[in-house]
Amino acid sequence: MAEKESNTMESIPSPVEALEQEKLDVKQESQQEKKPLADTTSFTSESDIEKVPHSKLVDVTKPGRPDQTRSRELRKLTGAALLSNAWLNRGTGFNLEQRRQLKLEGLLPPNCETLQLQSERVLEQLEAKNLVPLNQFNILKEISSTNQTLFYKVLIDNIEKLAPVVYTPTVGEACKRFDHIYREPSGIYLSAFHNKGRFSELLKNWPSKAVQIIVVTDGSRILGLGDLGTNGMGIPLGKISLFVAAGGFHPEHSLPLCLDAGTNNEDLLKDKFYMGEKQKRLEGDAYWDAIDELCDAVKSLWPDALLQFEDFETQKAFEILERRRCRQLCFNDDIQGTGAVVVAGIINGLKIQNTDPSDVRILFFGAGASAVGVAEAIAAYLETEAGVPRERARKAIFLVDSKGLVYDNRSDDLPSHKRLFAKTDKDLEEIGFESKGASSDKIHEALKDLKSVVAAVKPHALVGLSAAGPSWNKEVVKEMCKHVERPLIFPLSNPTDKAEITAEQAVKWSGGAAIFAAGSPFDPVKLPSSSKKKVSLSSSFSSSSSSSSSDEGETFSSSSTSSSSDNEQEDKKKKRVLIPGQANNVFIFPGVGFGAVMSKAKYVSDAMFTAAAKALAGTVSEEQLKMGQLYPKMATLRETSAAVAAAVAKEAWESGISGLEEVPQEDWVEYIKMKMWSPEGEKEQGVPGEIENVAQSEE
CATH class of the missing domain: 3.40.50.10380 (Malic enzyme, N-terminal domain)
Structure with a gap:
């Protein structure tokens, strides 16, 4: 695309040119002393800012x-x-x-x-x-x-x-x-x-x-x-x-x-x-x-x-x-970034479960900034991508804090950020919870511990953002498995010692059925010999994105057929190891930031985060999904970030909040990659004087 900016890969100025640039700087600085400060107009909503x-x-x-x-x-x-x-x-x-x-x-x-x-x-x-x-x-x-x-x-x-x-x-x-x-x-x-x-x-x-x-x-x-x-x-x-x-x-x-x-x-x-x-x-x-x-x-x-x-x-x-x-x-990464990375995991997790997004129920353990931000991000995704009205989407999302289920008739004063997801008596009736005319205090008491809430809600996914450390016991995991064949288990609290459950515990207690992703890395886990991984991917929910290589010999195969071949049996044994997925914000925030800046966005919209989540989910191939993988490999992080940044920049352009004068002639991903800095590029732009990098001269 035609741009006013200098290409970052041009040759660097010579010492003489640098001296001329210095003189020009002095002249420009004297002129800029009279320039007004950047406009600091205030806006209260996205609609206001779009008009400017x-x-x-x-x-x-x-x-x-x-x-x-x-x-x-x-x-x-x-x-x-x-x-x-x-x-x-x-x-x-x-x-x-x-x-x-x-x-x-x-x-x-x-x-x-x-x-x-x-x-x-x-x-x-x-x-x-x-x-x-x-x-x-x-x-x-x-x-x-x-x-x-x-x-x-x-x-x-x-x-x-x-x-x-x-x-x-x-x-x-x-x-x-x-x-x-x-x-x-x-x-x-x-x-x-x-x-x-x-x-x-x-x-x-x-x-x-x-x-x-x-x-x-x-x-x-x-x-x-x-x-x-x-x-x-x-x-x-x-x-x-x-x-x-x-x-x-x-x-x-x-x-x-x-x-x-x-x-x-x-x-x-x-x-x-x-x-x-x-x-x-x-x-x-x-x-x-x-x-x-x-x-x-x-x-x-x-x-x-x-x-x-x-x-x-x-x-x-x-x-x-x-x-x-x-x-x-x-943007706030704790609220918005975490939301996008979890939405990506939910998108892929529902594909593995073969669950229609409009039928999903999600339970959060923790109700702080990250949890509520993630919950609202999921509600936004269900509204824009699955056609579920926002209020109905919120009713499908449940929060548990230190006092139990976030319930609007609790005796304590709920902070404003929790009220969006506070459940009413009617909401509880709709999920089949029988209060039998009990008082609010008795209902609260009945839904005070996590296992009771899981039994009542029957969630497809359990998301931990409590920073409470080990708190999901064997009974909670087994209760999850009663209602969903392959429950999503996401202990996202950081660092590792704050995680609600370990990968080994989730796999062992679920008999290998859990689809696991954590906020911090966990060591590989050997799958139980009795675990069954039969995944049916519905064509209506199949991935349409580009694929990346799978971890052969490292992760379990989601489906298996009987074979008398000793070699094939040996191959199966080698593959029965789970590489725990990592729902890390690092898959989101670098790309969102770079895409927003490279598109010259006026602000970071909710739609840009939804685009980022979809792009992240799309970097996982169908083959990887069959192996229970929800996120791409960390080794491909830079490629993943480019895909996320491209989706964010494209959304900014299409929604009219980009400051680019025209759409790039290149593919959006190629446009982003062209703009990305790399250490090797320093041989062309990083050092004073017209000098070549020693690596190039040695070659």
Whole structure:
């Protein structure tokens, strides 16, 4: 497609050209002093924002190539200062000519190495004996802080092994110990106590002039670990690494951000190493003033950037999303991202069960931000794709919290976010629950424990988002199996020790019938010898998407025929191992973010998340479905993210909220892939001067 932006793969400027660019920057900056700030018009709904021209919603200046958007200070770096900059440093990857031009001679070992060889050295370090995941996390963190090109080369090429190290579940342990393992600054910290009124000024200290993706947390609800204050910065750091590695953002266009609004964690307040404000959390107007100042500052400085909210306290997470979702490009991964990844699993799970979506019943164990967000995402999918009215769809979704079934006549006061799914006496009658004129208190008492609720609801799927740890016992699983031949068992709480049930327990207690997916990785499980996997796929629900290779010899076969062949019997035995599926948000958020930014979307709509869920479900082949797989392999994460991003960008275009001037001439997936950054591309765009990558010169 015709574009005004420079192609990111063009040759980089020479030192002379860089000097001319520097002069031009000075001239432009003097002219921009008189320019008004980006428009900060407020909107209250998606319909309001659609009426406003895109030019009113974004700055006319679009981020270009990294070498064009770097500050003059970065473009002038040489010598030891250059080696200290993680964005520009290539370590031993600088060739002899680069070393001469950039005053690096003598500062590096003589041998010039390829990026591949550098990567192999890192892998050798990571695979050393007796290294626990947190040790690997620290090694990768150190490399990331010194050489981002090398860090992302290692991460992208080994994403299946290292995604659990840079993010869940290892990042949870890293956050708990963040103040004790801290080594060097990363990201931006904004104190709601001492930086009030100066957020915009402090954000300008970030060296990148063209931020496209920001992940922000206030540390109030980190994974299933609770209030960790500024120790929660590990989450934005981990998510940014996946936005880059899986989504395709350029590292220089990313920003991890932590809003320090205090902490109510007494252990942290007493810890001499805790690095955040040692004050109780702000509440009320003071807190909301800080949120608004942060969001407004981001929009003013980087109008086209996507702001992703992460791990905020449940009620505040909903309120922040409602306040900001139609005012700037943003989303909440806990609420919307989790919803999309679970919808994808439900889509494929119902195909395996041969269940019509209009007949489904889903039970949630946990009723926080993630659970309600997922529930509403499923209701939206059932409405738009299965033709089920939204209210009826909500009636098919049940929530259980610490007090039992979320029921509108309970004696306690239900928070607003739970009321959408609170069940009435009539709702219970419709599913066959006989109250026999019992009082509300007695009904509540009868539906207080999970097994009783499962018996009453007869759900096709049980979804855990409670962060309660082991809580689904053998009786609960067996009760699920009474009503559905192949129940969907989704313990999605992170990290692993917060999961409601293990893969081994689900398989053992269900006799191998459970279709399992978790939020964190689990080890392979040997299927019971008596388990029967007979899956009938209805043609009306068959997958129409592209397929990817299956895990031969690793996962069970869903259907089997008798054979007297010893070889075939041996093959069967080898295949009777379940590789537990992982319903990880990483399949969704990188693609949603990249697709939204590359389509220049005005905002992130609900329809874009539905498109993302369908695209994710579509990356699983029919053969994989027959083997009980709900999600693609983590090894194909970058391909999966491209498919998700393409679906999101296409939906933005078709719904009229894209700022692209014309539809790409390429296929949407090819368009997205063309825009994705890769470490190998740095040989053309990442280093000052007209210099070639040593790998190319050696070849």
